[in-house]
Amino acid sequence: MCGILGIALADETCPVAPELCDGSIFLQHRGQDAAGIATCGARGRIYQCKGNGMARDVFTQQRVSGLAGSMGIAHLRYPTAGSSANSEAQPFYVNSPYGVMLAHNGNLVNTVSLQRYMDEEVHRHINTDSDSELLLNIFAAELEKHNKYRVNNEDVFRALEGVYRLVRGGYACVGMLAGFALFGFRDPNGIRPLLFGERVNENGTKDYMLASESVVLKAHNFTTYRDLKPGEAVIIPKNCEKGEPEFKQVVPMNSHRPDLFEYVYFARPDSVLDGISVYHTRLRMGTKLAENILKSLGPDEVDVVVPVPDTARTCALQCANVLGKPYREGFVKNRYVGRTFIMPNQKERVSSVRRKLNPMESEFHGKKVLIVDDSIVRGTTSKEIVNMAKESGATKVYFASAAPAIRYNHIYGIDLTDNKNLIAYNKTEEEVAEAIGCDKVIYQSLEDLIDCCKTESIDKFEVGVFTGNYVTGVEDGYLHELERVRALNQSNKTDVKSEVDIGLYNAADY
Ligand SMILES: O=P(O)(O)OC[C@H]1O[C@H](OP(=O)(O)OP(=O)(O)O)[C@H](O)[C@@H]1O
Ligand SMILES: NC(=O)CC[C@H](N)C(=O)O
Ligand SMILES: [Mg+2]
Numbered sequence: 451m452c453g454i455l456g457i458a459l460a461d462e463t464c465p466v467a468p469e470l471c472d473g474s475i476f477l478q479h480r481g482q483d484a485a486g487i488a489t490c491g492a493r494g495r496i497y498q499c500k501g502n503g504m505a506r507d508v509f510t511q512q513r514v515s516g517l518a519g520s521m522g523i524a525h526l527r528y529p530t531a532g533s534s535a536n537s538e539a540q541p542f543y544v545n546s547p548y549g550v551m552l553a554h555n556g557n558l559v560n561t562v563s564l565q566r567y568m569d570e571e572v573h574r575h576i577n578t579d580s581d582s583e584l585l586l587n588i589f590a591a592e593l594e595k596h597n598k599y600r601v602n603n604e605d606v607f608r609a610l611e612g613v614y615r616l617v618r619g620g621y622a623c624v625g626m627l628a629g630f631a632l633f634g635f636r637d638p639n640g641i642r643p644l645l646f647g648e649r650v651n652e653n654g655t656k657d658y659m660l661a662s663e664s665v666v667l668k669a670h671n672f673t674t675y676r677d678l679k680p681g682e683a684v685i686i687p688k689n690c691e692k693g694e695p696e697f698k699q700v701v702p703m704n705s706h707r708p709d710l711f712e713y714v715y716f717a718r719p720d721s722v723l724d725g726i727s728v729y730h731t732r733l734r735m736g737t738k739l740a741e742n743i744l745k746s747l748g749p750d751e752v753d754v755v756v757p758v759p760d761t762a763r764t765c766a767l768q769c770a771n772v773l774g775k776p777y778r779e780g781f782v783k784n785r786y787v788g789r790t791f792i793m794p795n796q797k798e799r800v801s802s803v804r805r806k807l808n809p810m811e812s813e814f815h816g817k818k819v820l821i822v823d824d825s826i827v828r829g830t831t832s833k834e835i836v837n838m839a840k841e842s843g844a845t846k847v848y849f850a851s852a853a854p855a856i857r858y859n860h861i862y863g864i865d866l867t868d869n870k871n872l873i874a875y876n877k878t879e880e881e882v883a884e885a886i887g888c889d890k891v892i893y894q895s896l897e898d899l900i901d902c903c904k905t906e907s908i909d910k911f912e913v914g915v916f917t918g919n920y921v922t923g924v925e926d927g928y929l930h931e932l933e934r935v936r937a938l939n940q941s942n943k944t945d946v947k948s949e950v951d952i953g954l955y956n957a958a959d960y
Contacts, residue, residue, distance in 0.1 A: 452555040453477025453526035456624035458632045460655035460691040467517035470524040474505040476666040481528035484539035488551045491519030494629025500539040523624045525553035532579035542586045547594045549628030554582035556620035556642040556863040560925040614701040620862030632686040634660040638704040640680030643723045647675030663721040710911040714853045734902035735852040736768025756780035758823040765852045766822035780813035803834040815843035825853040829873030832886045850892040858918040
């Protein structure tokens with residue numbers, strides 16, 4: 451679930467890279483594996499800095515100062531397809547036609563046929579296993595069809611029409627055409643989020659931003675903003691002091707189904723996506739969860755409610771309020787360890803849970819504890835947490851999840867492993883409780899979770915991860931191919947990164 455960002459400044463003499471760098475920090479929670487910035491300067495020249503690592507490590511002051519230009523895009527990567535190699539860090543670039551850069555959040559589910567199409571029909575070489583590189587080349591191939599000396603907005607919208615026709619999956623993208631424009635577009639189901647905003651400068655000119663979450667827009671004073679609609683695109687001219695952004699509903703909206711998992715885990719609580727406040731959905735999740743818990747546990751069965759930091763805090767606090775039980779920070783979080791779930795391999799994930807969370811014995815000793823988390827996915831966190839609670843002397847450990855049992859792959863931009871690695875795969879609730887070692891597991895129902903998130907205008911969500919039914923469907927052989935590539939990457943005895951990491955644009959100092 452990557453983070454994407456694009457900014458065009460009215461003042462063409464002002465470098466955009468420092469603001470992109472700062473904005474990336476607001477999106478770090480969406481991808482910790484790789485980070486990249488590309489800018490476009492005078493004479494359409496493109497500058498780029500990208501590679502594996504967190505934004506603060508990749509974007510050193512020295513590198514950022516070399517990124518010239520007033521228009522640029524940024525990407526924070528959490529790998530879904532392909533591998534976590536340096537060479538798959540985004541944005542991606544192709545020189546023809548015109549020079550195009552793309553940063554993609556999401557995942558395509560017809561890559562098998564797209565690869566064949568690239569190879570057999572348009573003869574474009576794809577240098578990595580990344581679906582985002584494929585997507586960029588599909589766009590470039592569509593744009594090339596016009597065979598024009600200079601491109602205009604209509605050509606770009608028409609090329610996007612081709613993209614919408616050819617690709618299937620979840621995608622929100624920001625891109626740049628060298629010397630011409632910044633652009634953004636969103637898939638026809640609005641699975642992945644993308645917002646557009648503007649900021650009025652002192653002299654009355656306007657800067658523009660595209661971002662995955664509203665929190666970046668607000669923090670950077672882009673106070674007038676809105677979500678792009680599913681199937682909608684926007685083109686912001688490079689010289690945005692002189693020209694206005696142009697919006698177009700490129701294809702009709704299919705059905706608006708934001709990914710429910712954004713509200714459960716991915717997005718920051720202070721973001722509002724598609725008009726829905728993430729924070730308030732999480733409060734409601736706490737209320738509903740408590741109502742559910744009251745049905746299955748007696749009033750004296752819980753002494754204390756303990757959240758699993760960080761994401762579950764909002765929900766757990768509200769749950770404790772409704773239950774009328776004390777809320778206690780039973781696990782102290784090491785602020786220097788990032789999100790565990792989006793780490794690229796299981797070994798790192800297991801070791802970081804213990805490094806990240808440490809129990810406060812006094813909150814567990816001799817108590818019946820209700821631990822609340824936002825979700826149980828592979829069970830990496832919950833197994834360790836339950837163990838720590840028991841080691842610390844809890845007499846009973848109940849584990850409540852604000853999301854229903856996760857039994858299916860997430861195919862639109864979350865690397866939810868293959869089904870068999872999900873702790874709830876083919877298991878009843880009792881079996882999950884046994885697997886993570888607790889006395890009882892209580893899941894939120896899907897119906898209740900949807901109730902917590904829906905509004906008057908959006909009452910349907912992408913919920914394939916809970917049901918196995920995906921809004922776009924999946925092409926034959928796709929999941930099989932995904933598992934094959936994953937197994938191939940994991941079978942590598944050494945670190946996969948060193949094996950496949952010889953990208954085209956490696957800098958000597960990486
Ligand atoms: O069952 P699992 O595979 O362990 O995955 C679920 C856990 O992973 C996430 O936490 P994470 O540490 O990634 O981030 P957070 O600090 O935002 O909660 C999520 O909030 C759950 O705690
Ligand atoms: N999480 C994402 O949005 C990932 C984007 C893209 N599929 C990649 O693997 O790089
Ligand atoms: Mg967590």
